[in-house]
Each structure stands twice: as structure tokens, then as C-alpha cells.
Amino acid sequence: MTTAKLVMKQVTKTYGDGDSTLSVLNKLDFQVNEGEFVAVLGPSGSGKSTFLSTAGALLSPTNGEILIDGESIADKNKAELTEFRLHKIGFMFQNAQLLPYLKVEEQLLFVAKIAKLSSSESKKRSAYLLKRLGIWERRNHYPEKLSGGEKQRVAIARAWMNNPAILFADEPTASLDFKRGKEVVQMLADEVKREGKAAVMVTHDERMLEWCDRVLYLQDGILLER
Amino acid sequence: MFLAMRELRHSKARYALIMVIMLLVSFLVLFVTGLAKGLAYANISAIENMPTNYYVVQGDAEHKFRRSQLNDSNLKDVRAIVGNENATPLSMQMSTITATDLDVKADVTFFAVDMAGPIAPKVVQGAEISNDTVGSVIVDRKLEESGIKIGSVISDQQTGMTLKVAGFVEDNSYSHTPVVYINAHDWQELTTGVSQKGATDHPASFNLIAVHATSDQATSLQEGLKGVDVITQKEAIASIPGYSEEQGSLLMMIAFLFVISAVVLAVFFYVITIQKTSQFGILKAMGTKTSYLAWSVLGQVLLLSVSSLVVSLLMIGGMKMILPESMPFQLNTPTLILTSSLFVGMSLIGSLISVLKVAKVDALEAIGRVGA
Numbered sequence A: 001m002t003t004a005k006l007v008m009k010q011v012t013k014t015y016g017d018g019d020s021t022l023s024v025l026n027k028l029d030f031q032v033n034e035g036e037f038v039a040v041l042g043p044s045g046s047g048k049s050t051f052l053s054t055a056g057a058l059l060s061p062t063n064g065e066i067l068i069d070g071e072s073i074a075d076k077n078k079a080e081l082t083e084f085r086l087h088k089i090g091f092m093f094q095n096a097q098l099l100p101y102l103k104v105e106e107q108l109l110f111v112a113k114i115a116k117l118s119s120s121e122s123k124k125r126s127a128y129l130l131k132r133l134g135i136w137e138r139r140n141h142y143p144e145k146l147s148g149g150e151k152q153r154v155a156i157a158r159a160w161m162n163n164p165a166i167l168f169a170d171e172p173t174a175s176l177d178f179k180r181g182k183e184v185v186q187m188l189a190d191e192v193k194r195e196g197k198a199a200v201m202v203t204h205d206e207r208m209l210e211w212c213d214r215v216l217y218l219q220d221g222i223l224l225e226r
Numbered sequence B: 001m002f003l004a005m006r007e008l009r010h011s012k013a014r015y016a017l018i019m020v021i022m023l024l025v026s027f028l029v030l031f032v033t034g035l036a037k038g039l040a041y042a043n044i045s046a047i048e049n050m051p052t053n054y055y056v057v058q059g060d061a062e063h064k065f066r067r068s069q070l071n072d073s074n075l076k077d078v079r080a081i082v083g084n085e086n087a088t089p090l091s092m093q094m095s096t097i098t099a100t101d102l103d104v105k106a107d108v109t110f111f112a113v114d115m116a117g118p119i120a121p122k123v124v125q126g127a128e129i130s131n132d133t134v135g136s137v138i139v140d141r142k143l144e145e146s147g148i149k150i151g152s153v154i155s156d157q158q159t160g161m162t163l164k165v166a167g168f169v170e171d172n173s174y175s176h177t178p179v180v181y182i183n184a185h186d187w188q189e190l191t192t193g194v195s196q197k198g199a200t201d202h203p204a205s206f207n208l209i210a211v212h213a214t215s216d217q218a219t220s221l222q223e224g225l226k227g228v229d230v231i232t233q234k235e236a237i238a239s240i241p242g243y244s245e246e247q248g249s250l251l252m253m254i255a256f257l258f259v260i261s262a263v264v265l266a267v268f269f270y271v272i273t274i275q276k277t278s279q280f281g282i283l284k285a286m287g288t289k290t291s292y293l294a295w296s297v298l299g300q301v302l303l304l305s306v307s308s309l310v311v312s313l314l315m316i317g318g319m320k321m322i323l324p325e326s327m328p329f330q331l332n333t334p335t336l337i338l339t340s341s342l343f344v345g346m347s348l349i350g351s352l353i354s355v356l357k358v359a360k361v362d363a364l365e366a367i368g369r370v371g372a
Ligand SMILES: Nc1ncnc2c1ncn2[C@@H]1O[C@H](COP(=O)(O)OP(=O)(O)O)[C@@H](O)[C@H]1O
Pocket: A015, A016, A022, A024, A042, A043, A044, A045, A046, A047, A048, A049, A050, A051, B368
């Protein structure tokens, strides 16, 4: 039996009020199962960011239900959502978005610390992740000393640090060249399989889809297979 | 403090700069405060150190000691209410003295008091004088700096009357001049030029009556006596010529320095916070609580203000040691604690707009952003 890490049922997101409303998501249905790596494609303005923010518990939907790791996020307040994201969701952002004043290892230790992991446990896990992603030698470097690809690898490690149920990646290859971008996506796919988790990657780059289990297109507010 | 400390470590120069500014401002705050206290003390220590807590002055004297004139019948009325030993007359006169064999000219204030009464001078060196003594005075130790010693003979410039210094008192200044304590007998001669026979404990007319009274007694004094004002020690000090103006302008400087430190800090941290808006969005998206981020900002401000304060306290301590004796500078522990906590408090107030800004950042800003 496969378990669903993310379920979205009839999700609608409408911006604006009164006479000028814009429905960016329109009764969208979506499910991601354990071990699955799904890519969501769409041109600029199609609503990819809105989709990712809604699925990632950053933006509440106008209508519909969202379950992450079997738990509904509908009734949670802002503080509960923050806590929920900390433990259940990993994020990868465009340009990695590492904190400039933390060394590579500290980027990971910080998220473990706010999740109240013990320091010996978090040291072990960060060493494990950094070694596997091939940036262990860079652990005492600041982000400014890393290449774009290395930064995204740290971002992958940081996103997995707290053992989230699902990872959301917002155009992780946008600032990388083709070769580095492919490497990063491959690593992301490997991690999903190895950790037995799930990931959703939003991108507009059609060349990055080689390792994805499914590819969906965001069109008119819903996700379509093509 | 995980983030706060590491950010300080990473941007040393930036934070060192603001620390230097805070250091200079807090040093200046402490210095001017010490100066204000020192000047105040040099101005009014003779009144401040009196054990009496109320002063009876003539009604139309506008609380000014030297303008006031009272007589025996006033004294009798006052004593009837507070008791004989709790009310004593005080006469004062500003003058200039010279010392024989010394190239000295100093402005002083003569205080004529009952040498057996509650405000008699407390001699720290030399001999006391009594109401029977003739031609001797007790002077404030500050005159020692001009070379006056016990046994020196000083003379009043106006009358030429000579007086021998019998002993020293400490911390007895009035209106920035050292106080010279004189008994009623010599006062009579000094002011009228006539030497009376026999001892008396007070002259026939005097400036004010120093009273040790409860607040109830003070009320009945004010209500029972016609043509006099009963003022507290605080009011008496405030009406010493120049005191309020001097303290007022120094206080204004101190207040401005506090405001400056708060504003400088506010602007500095606000600019840094604005620069980091997207970082805060990312942190919140990853699940960092707003309270954690707010404490991070407050922690940095606290760390910077407290550490610059500690350094400036050390600098003040060092400077106090090399300041000349004559420099009016005084910083006692309660003042230090008050000033320091005000400084830290103002810093925290200054950081509040940054904290509000941090609280307002939406986690949503993390997604769909191309810029850093
Ligand atoms: N906060 C908002 N308020 C109103 N309209 C918005 C808001 N955010 C996005 N939109 C609109 O929704 C549509 C989808 O935006 P977005 O999700 O950013 O798409 P993408 O990430 O694919 O470029 C766009 O037309 C955009 O103008």
C-alpha cells in the first residue's frame, strides 16, 4: 500500500475581492505518494508560485482541502502552520537562499536547533547528509565561497535535515547552467528515493525532467498530464 | 542567539562601527551625568548635608535664602510647634577672603550657626569652636587647595576683620563657594563692626530657620505662622541662585544624548533589517517562529549596548582617576545603575521598529523570488 504524502482536493485560490478577482488555482486535484518525485511545469504567470505556496502551507486556499502526511492543514493558525512546516515540510528556494552569515554545516544545525533536535543527533545527521551530497569538505565555508551548484546541494541537505514528509522546490535550477542544474535535480531525485519521502519541483525548464516520476502541467488553474 | 551571534561574527566591521558610536555616546552620557552631579554637589552640598529637612523663610523672599529676613519672634513661634532643639536660625553672607602670608583670594559664604545646634559644622580635622570662641572659624576643606591650613589667618576683604582657621569640614559648598562657619558673636562683629560682650547662640536677626520636622508639623507651621514660607530641602536647593538653570541645561544635554543613542541605533538596525527582509521570509517559511527572530534582533541590540556600556564604564573609571581633584565630577553607584539601565532601555526602544518590521515580514515572500 502506498501512502500519500500530499493530497490536494478541489483546491481553489482566488486573488482579489469584489469585481476584480483572479482564480489562479481552480478546483485543483493532486496527490503525491511516498517515494515520488513530481515536476510541475508552466509558463511564467501560470500560477506555479501560488500552487507551491498553497501546497507548502504558506498560503491558505480559498476553497478545498489539503492533507500533508495525512494531516489536514485547514484548521491551523499561523503559529501552528509555522511549527507544522518546520517538522513536515522541506523547502528549496530559487538561488538556494542560504543565510550568508552561517557556515555550511551551521545552515543545517540551525534548522535542527529550531526543531529542538539534540545537538549530537543533529551533528550526526548533518554530517551524513553533507557527505552524501559531496559537500562535507566545504562544511566550514560561508555560502559566498560556494558555487551555485554547491549552494543548491547545501539547500537540499538543509531541506531534508528535519526529516520532513515532503519537499517543495521552487525552480531550484533557475540560476544554474544546464550541467549543474541536471546534477542538482539528479541528487534531489536520489534523496527522495533513499529517504522514502516525496518531492514536488516547480520549474519552467523542460530539460530537467529526466529523473522525475511524473510531469504535470499547470494550466487554467489545474494540473494536467500531457 | 544562534543566529544573532553568528551574524555579529560574520559582519564584524559593521557591528564594530555601531559599537564605537554607542561607546562614545554612552561615555558622553556618563561623563555629562557625572559632571552634572559634581556641579550640583559643589553648588549645594552644604544644604544637602544638613540634617534638617524644612526651612522657614520670609514670605515675600521668593524662597531665596539671602533675600529672607526673620527675627526672634519668628523663631519663638517655630520652636513652639517643633520644639527647641528642632529649630535653629541660619544667617549667611557671601564675601571674599584673603589670607595673610598667602597669595590667596577666594569667594566664600559665611554661615552663622549655633555651634551647639543641629546644623553646627562637623569638623573632620582640627578643633571645633563653640559659641564662646572669639575670632575663630571652621572652613570647608576646599580652601586647603589654596594653601590655607589649620591655624592660617584669613581676613574678610570688605571689613578687614581677621579670623583664625580652627578646623576643616568636608563637602560644605553653597552656590559654588566654600562655606565658612562662624559663631553668632563673630558674625555680629563681621556684619555690624561692633564687638558685643558675652556669648549668644544666634544673632538678633537672621535669614532663615532650619527645621527638623514631620510633614504634619510642617503643615501646621505653614498654617500657623503669618508672613513666612515653609519649604522643603528640595525646594530650598532649587532656589539656590543658578542651580536650576545649570542643572536644567545639563539635564537637557543628557536627555538629548539618550535620544541620539536611541535614534542612531533605531536607524542602524532598521536599515539592516530592511536589507534582510527576504532572509526573514525564508526563515519563516522554513518554520522559524517570529518570536525567535524578534529575540534575535533584541539580543543583538542588547549585546551591543551592554558591551559598549561596559567599556565606557571602564573608561569613565579610568578617567576618574586622572581627573584633577578640583574637577566637579561625581558618579555614585545608584546614579551609575540608573544611567546605565536608561541607556540600555533607550537602545531597546530604538530597536522596536526593527522588531515590528521583522514581525510583519510574510513567509510567502520566500516563494517566487528571483532576487536574493
Ligand atoms: N498576491 C497576489 N495578489 C493578486 N494577484 C496575484 C498575487 N500573487 C500572484 N498573483 C497573480 O496570480 C497569477 C499567478 O502568479 P504566480 O503564482 O506568481 O505565477 P508563476 O509563479 O507561475 O509566475 C499572476 O497573474 C499574478 O499576477
